[in-house]
Amino acid sequence: MKLLCLGGLIFALEMWGASGLLNFGDCKSLVHELLSPGTIQALRGLPWIVNISEKQAPGSVIHIFSFNCSCPPTVELDSVNPPSSFFNQPSFSGYYTQYLAKVTLSSAARLDAQQVNHYQLNLKLTCMGKKWNLPLSVEVFKAHDHPICLGRVFSTAGDKVQVLETVEPQSLIYVVLLRRGLTGFKMMLTSPRDAGSFSINELGQVLTPSQGLIGSAYKHFLLKILVTDGQGSSCQGTLTVEVLPNPSNKVSFRIQFQTFNISEDLEAGRMVGQVQANGSRVRYEITEPVPCPLYSISSVDGLIRTTAPLDLGRNPGAAVTEIQVMAYDPFQPSISAQLSVTINVLPTNTWAPRCTPALLVTQVPETIPVGSILMTLACSDPDSSSSTFHYQLRHHNETKSNHSFRLHGPVLEVNSALDYDSSAPSVQYRATILVTDSGQPPQTSEVPVLVTVTPVNEYAPICPSHTFRVREDAPHGTLIGTVLGSDRDYPPNSIEYHISDSSGNFYIDPRSGKLHLLASLDYEKEKTYMLVIFLTDRDQEQDSTHHRSGSCTITIEVQNVNDYAPECEPPFQEITISSAPSVNAEVTRLMCSDRDRPEQAPGAFSFTIVGGNSNGRFYMRDNILFHDVFSFQSNGLLDSHTYELLVRVADNGPTLPLFSTTAVVIVHVIPWMTTVPTASTKPPMVSSPTPLLVTRIEDYWAPEAWFVVVLTVTGVLLFTILGWLLCRWPGRMALSQQTHGQSSQTLLLDSSSLMAEPRTLLQAEIISSAAAQEHGAGSEANLNSMGKSCFKKLVAVLFWKWVRYIKGIQADSFPCPSHTLMTPYFPPAPPFLFSYHPRPP
Numbered sequence: 001m002k003l004l005c006l007g008g009l010i011f012a013l014e015m016w017g018a019s020g021l022l023n024f025g026d027c028k029s030l031v032h033e034l035l036s037p038g039t040i041q042a043l044r045g046l047p048w049i050v051n052i053s054e055k056q057a058p059g060s061v062i063h064i065f066s067f068n069c070s071c072p073p074t075v076e077l078d079s080v081n082p083p084s085s086f087f088n089q090p091s092f093s094g095y096y097t098q099y100l101a102k103v104t105l106s107s108a109a110r111l112d113a114q115q116v117n118h119y120q121l122n123l124k125l126t127c128m129g130k131k132w133n134l135p136l137s138v139e140v141f142k143a144h145d146h147p148i149c150l151g152r153v154f155s156t157a158g159d160k161v162q163v164l165e166t167v168e169p170q171s172l173i174y175v176v177l178l179r180r181g182l183t184g185f186k187m188m189l190t191s192p193r194d195a196g197s198f199s200i201n202e203l204g205q206v207l208t209p210s211q212g213l214i215g216s217a218y219k220h221f222l223l224k225i226l227v228t229d230g231q232g233s234s235c236q237g238t239l240t241v242e243v244l245p246n247p248s249n250k251v252s253f254r255i256q257f258q259t260f261n262i263s264e265d266l267e268a269g270r271m272v273g274q275v276q277a278n279g280s281r282v283r284y285e286i287t288e289p290v291p292c293p294l295y296s297i298s299s300v301d302g303l304i305r306t307t308a309p310l311d312l313g314r315n316p317g318a319a320v321t322e323i324q325v326m327a328y329d330p331f332q333p334s335i336s337a338q339l340s341v342t343i344n345v346l347p348t349n350t351w352a353p354r355c356t357p358a359l360l361v362t363q364v365p366e367t368i369p370v371g372s373i374l375m376t377l378a379c380s381d382p383d384s385s386s387s388t389f390h391y392q393l394r395h396h397n398e399t400k401s402n403h404s405f406r407l408h409g410p411v412l413e414v415n416s417a418l419d420y421d422s423s424a425p426s427v428q429y430r431a432t433i434l435v436t437d438s439g440q441p442p443q444t445s446e447v448p449v450l451v452t453v454t455p456v457n458e459y460a461p462i463c464p465s466h467t468f469r470v471r472e473d474a475p476h477g478t479l480i481g482t483v484l485g486s487d488r489d490y491p492p493n494s495i496e497y498h499i500s501d502s503s504g505n506f507y508i509d510p511r512s513g514k515l516h517l518l519a520s521l522d523y524e525k526e527k528t529y530m531l532v533i534f535l536t537d538r539d540q541e542q543d544s545t546h547h548r549s550g551s552c553t554i555t556i557e558v559q560n561v562n563d564y565a566p567e568c569e570p571p572f573q574e575i576t577i578s579s580a581p582s583v584n585a586e587v588t589r590l591m592c593s594d595r596d597r598p599e600q601a602p603g604a605f606s607f608t609i610v611g612g613n614s615n616g617r618f619y620m621r622d623n624i625l626f627h628d629v630f631s632f633q634s635n636g637l638l639d640s641h642t643y644e645l646l647v648r649v650a651d652n653g654p655t656l657p658l659f660s661t662t663a664v665v666i667v668h669v670i671p672w673m674t675t676v677p678t679a680s681t682k683p684p685m686v687s688s689p690t691p692l693l694v695t696r697i698e699d700y701w702a703p704e705a706w707f708v709v710v711l712t713v714t715g716v717l718l719f720t721i722l723g724w725l726l727c728r729w730p731g732r733m734a735l736s737q738q739t740h741g742q743s744s745q746t747l748l749l750d751s752s753s754l755m756a757e758p759r760t761l762l763q764a765e766i767i768s769s770a771a772a773q774e775h776g777a778g779s780e781a782n783l784n785s786m787g788k789s790c791f792k793k794l795v796a797v798l799f800w801k802w803v804r805y806i807k808g809i810q811a812d813s814f815p816c817p818s819h820t821l822m823t824p825y826f827p828p829a830p831p832f833l834f835s836y837h838p839r840p841p
Helices: 002-019 024-034 705-739 741-752 759-774 780-811
Strands: 048-053 061-068 074-081 091-095 098-104 118-127 130-141 159-164 172-175 186-189 205-207 220-228 234-244 257-263 271-274 283-288 295-297 303-306 320-328 336-346 354-356 360-365 373-376 378-380 389-395 405-408 411-414 428-437 444-454 466-471 479-482 495-500 506-508 514-517 528-537 549-559 572-578 585-589 606-611 618-621 624-627 642-650 660-670 693-696 819-822 833-836
Touching (some): 159 172, 172 234, 283 295, 295 320, 354 444, 360 373, 466 479, 506 528, 585 660, 618 642
Parallel strands (some): 048 130, 159 234, 257 336, 466 549, 572 660
Antiparallel strands (some): 091 098, 172 205, 283 320, 320 336, 354 378, 373 411, 389 428, 428 444, 479 514, 585 624, 606 642, 618 624, 642 660, 819 833
């Protein structure tokens, strides 16, 4: 009947064409109903492999294939790998249901086997709404190198063949195709040992092993085929042999029993479950019970569905149903398998559990022990008094694996230490307890949990012992250092600092712990201070009156600063030595010390002779004074008999600036060879007086240049007025000089003695004037001329002294630091000795 309908359909299409009784959609639906599963014939030889030369011209046909389709089909080139525009869309033509399609090269085709020697084309065929993928492999070879091997087996993917495990031994399963006219070639299998005992003969026929393939079902054998000719050319192909099981065993279930649990509120037509059997073209049906009132199975996919409502109240027997499902091959119904299926209908669970308390909000101290019980739930199920419950704790704001709380059944306990100090300010723990009953479907209730952890002052503040160093000349308020206290409680390092300092030299900031200097320090009096710092925490517990305290010892070391000049004992020495011709003879040793460094050796200072060393006869080596050989003549020494040596003694720290002092050594030298008895040449001994060390700090005045000019002009005016007065004074005194000549001469001599430096010049003038008076020149005119001459010379001398004084101020116009003035008191007094050192800043 179906063939008659199909023939009538074809005749109608032929008579009326496209405008006839049926359109394309009618053809599709009608043919689909008449021919099942389809009318297209199997396309053999897929995937296709073709070999073409790189010299193939554009427009050349590279492949032709035919197919059957009841309705007009479509054929298109879906993809090309690697992407290329060398291939046209397939063209096809046909008559009735027979169609012939061909694939050609495009006008842009420029094949080059050296660049690309393989193209993979995918053709898509659409017929009656169904689509097929048709793979086509195009192998490109060089124009002068014709391939000796043909066929899909020598392609990149190789070829595949399927055989049954019951095939006879030495059966032909594949034939290797070679180029026509090829002679002197050899073929062999180069497969590994585990590929079986397949063989190939000289005709290219692949044969099964001599022992057969029984027991090799589902195995794959990979055969490597090597073909060589007499000219050294070769090719290698791959053949995969898949062994299929005996057809009588190809339909089977993996399991023998299967159970499905469904709810009683499942509506009719809903899916219960699916069964699956191994095999091709498998169909399913229920064999027991027949008929089955509650369930049905799809013959194609094995889906089991309900056919009626499942009401356990009306039909208690529907709680458990057992059915038998058979899977079979529709073309060979004798090939089948059985499966036992049990379907359990579970009663519907409507109400969720009810728990007491429904909410937990509490506060606990951070020192609560692990394992403490926070809450015990009491739950019930309105659906069933025999229902059991499953408890689960869900944490919301905790990411660590060891959570803070745990559940032992309905009991909520502390699982780990609740450390407020490490969790602050996030000290609230949020969680939810999920309570699920045993009904179907399971119902769940949620119990929110909010636990707030309160702080406890657990730890006392501590601070490490430390040593600070400060200079002894540090000013008041100097920051010595910071005491770093710590407290493990939250908030961290909320500490107040207090100091135990009886001397009152130091102060500590109560909040920051910064240690300051309050008084002056003296390294020579106190080198180390031991301070006890007391620490008290605050605001670390809800009870504001509860505090913890600690302490630590801080050591303050005073650093020595160079603020004293060296001191020599005695500061003045007077020594008598002989001028014997000796070299490197020791004269004396200077014993000096420094209050900054009392432990310093006397020889550690710097000793330098700065004055009185005539002809360089003396030198210093450390703190020892040596003399060299003196110069001699027949009547005694060439050098001086007395040396007043000034020795500068400088310290070496401990810090800058450096200070120095000057020691005096008076050396009397007695000639070693003399013509006068020793007793007559012995110099008188002078008793060594007790020296007095006077320390005075002076600041030199450094006037500016304009002040020096004004002072100079003022001095000139002063001297002019004084000169005018002195010019008139000799005339008035002339009369008295005539009467008392001797007293006048004495007066002039006494007046001239007041000027130390011009003494010789004035004395000569006065003597000459007195001589003229004695010879009768006592007139008033002579006296006036003598007074004027004396006045001019006196003014010149005073002006010269003034200029030298002014120059001395300009030369010394710099701030002079403090110095030490040592003046030994003895007759005659030695010169002043100065030791300059910078004033401390």
